[in-house]
Amino acid sequence: MIERHQPFAINGLRVLLVDRGVLFVDFVIATGVAFLIQLFIWSAVYSSHEEIQGFTLEKLLYYCAFTIYLSRLNNCYDLVQEISEEIIDGRLEIHLARPVNYIGQKFAAYLGGGVLYAVPVVILCVVYWVNNPERLAQSPADLISYGLLIIAFLLAGAALSFSIGIVLGILTFWLMQADFVLACLTTITAFLGGAIIPPSYWPEFIRPLMAFNPFQYFIAAPASLIISGDMHASAVALGIAMLYILLFMLLIKVMWAKAINIYTGGGG
Amino acid sequence: MLVLAQKAFAKQVHYLGNYISYIAVQAATQVLTLFYLHTVFTYTDTLNGWTREQAIFVFYLATMVTLTANCFTCSIHQYYQRLARGLLDPVLIMPLRRRTVQLLRWSEPGFLVPLVALLCCWPLIDPQLHRSMEDWIGGLVMLAMGVLSIIVVFSIISLTALMTQRPAPADFMVSELSRMVFLPSSVMPRGAWQIALGLGLPLLFSANAAGTVLIAGDYRVAAVLCSGTGLLAVLHHIIESRVMRSFSFPGG
Numbered sequence: 001m002i003e004r005h006q007p008f009a010i011n012g013l014r015v016l017l018v019d020r021g022v023l024f025v026d027f028v029i030a031t032g033v034a035f036l037i038q039l040f041i042w043s044a045v046y047s048s049h050e051e052i053q054g055f056t057l058e059k060l061l062y063y064c065a066f067t068i069y070l071s072r073l074n075n076c077y078d079l080v081q082e083i084s085e086e087i088i089d090g091r092l093e094i095h096l097a098r099p100v101n102y103i104g105q106k107f108a109a110y111l112g113g114g115v116l117y118a119v120p121v122v123i124l125c126v127v128y129w130v131n132n133p134e135r136l137a138q139s140p141a142d143l144i145s146y147g148l149l150i151i152a153f154l155l156a157g158a159a160l161s162f163s164i165g166i167v168l169g170i171l172t173f174w175l176m177q178a179d180f181v182l183a184c185l186t187t188i189t190a191f192l193g194g195a196i197i198p199p200s201y202w203p204e205f206i207r208p209l210m211a212f213n214p215f216q217y218f219i220a221a222p223a224s225l226i227i228s229g230d231m232h233a234s235a236v237a238l239g240i241a242m243l244y245i246l247l248f249m250l251l252i253k254v255m256w257a258k259a260i261n262i263y264t265g266g267g268g
Numbered sequence: 269m270l271v272l273a274q275k276a277f278a279k280q281v282h283y284l285g286n287y288i289s290y291i292a293v294q295a296a297t298q299v300l301t302l303f304y305l306h307t308v309f310t311y312t313d314t315l316n317g318w319t320r321e322q323a324i325f326v327f328y329l330a331t332m333v334t335l336t337a338n339c340f341t342c343s344i345h346q347y348y349q350r351l352a353r354g355l356l357d358p359v360l361i362m363p364l365r366r367r368t369v370q371l372l373r374w375s376e377p378g379f380l381v382p383l384v385a386l387l388c389c390w391p392l393i394d395p396q397l398h399r400s401m402e403d404w405i406g407g408l409v410m411l412a413m414g415v416l417s418i419i420v421v422f423s424i425i426s427l428t429a430l431m432t433q434r435p436a437p438a439d440f441m442v443s444e445l446s447r448m449v450f451l452p453s454s455v456m457p458r459g460a461w462q463i464a465l466g467l468g469l470p471l472l473f474s475a476n477a478a479g480t481v482l483i484a485g486d487y488r489v490a491a492v493l494c495s496g497t498g499l500l501a502v503l504h505h506i507i508e509s510r511v512m513r514s515f516s517f518p519g520g
Contacts, residue, residue, distance in 0.1 A: 021434070021436055021437045022437050022440065025437050025440050025441050025444065029441055029444050029445065030440075030444045033444050033445055033447055033448055034447070036448065037447060037448055037451065040451055040455040040456060040457075041308055041315065041451070041455055042308075043455070044312070044315045044316045044454070044455045045308060045311050045312045045315070047316070048312060049311065049312075052311055179286065179289065180289045180293070183289070183290065183293040184293055184296070187293070187296065187297045187300060191300050196304055197304070197307070201307060201311075202307055203307060203310065
């Protein structure tokens, strides 16, 4: 099973490595700008506060850095674009004829590309733990649980963002153009995912939406786990994320069955 | 020139759904950014001395500057894409100056329509409508300079296509950098950092230079913006004219 999916994963990684210009912008400029905006604004705000909503300036900046890289790691923009182009160009048959399930091919490629974007998250974790050793659990058992929970969150985040990407990609069967979906995706993911500021910073009336939407389970929730180390709350969040994954998998199954019946192969 | 602009507008309006959805998404993004600013101001009264109304005014100026620059940067992007593919020859035989073609052939002047609507809102958003005539003129000149700074930075990044025969991701880079444009000058670095940033990436001050002139009558940020834009424009002109002399348009 892994052997059959491996080439797709390696290909997913290679595709990212080939376009070094985009990779540089994605890794340095896009993340740097997002971080600098938060740094400049919140440095000014924190000049008259020690702590806001339980966050010191240092903690908030770590949160911002984690969410920025997690949103890049779980970015399904390219996935939606790729599926849309294959449907619009009528190139789906080539992929369907392969001896590996279409969704499986896409998931392997998505994970392969994700490996590259996981590197800065891991580096950031190390930097955070070195500078804040008191945040690490003291007993070996807690430390192992903490580590496993982070890995589980990263995997669940990849699966959840992939599922959302597939649902949006499949919509092309009906919409025939995914431009609008793609244009909305980045903004909505950053806003609802908590990549801009922690959900608790938003005004009261919007907090339920910020706390329970699916996007926050692959951006804000893992960042909060790494920073706060609150394993109980994170285990609950991971459970909800798993429920969302199951829900989206069911949705994909239903949508795919309907979509493939209306697909003509003629493109659009 | 007028024909190019007319054709570009007709083409943009022809794909009405695309045009409206783009405007709708941009509007949604701006509303979310405004909501973010509102949330920031629930934790503080001023951002290093700038009030909520003043920060919103800078955000308003930033929206106008980036929208206007977008009209032209998409044309520059298309120009360099064609250049990298070796498809430029039919465009270059047009009886027009190359710079005009670069700026207008694939421009999207439809973005100026929401700009007009935004301009009508000026009296509602401007926190101090009464200012001296030189501040009005200075502010408006700085707005135009802000638009120019984005175009110049976009062009200079795109220039790498002449060396590599591959289009540079200038649109991606500039759209990411433009996200900083709404920041008031009070939160941006000062002193040597401000000068370094202004000379290297003047677009970062494309809106707040005008904001500082219009609100505080302070021309220091404006001077940094003008110096940076001027420097990069000269650099662009020198590099482009040198490289174009030996460029053969074979595509890559």
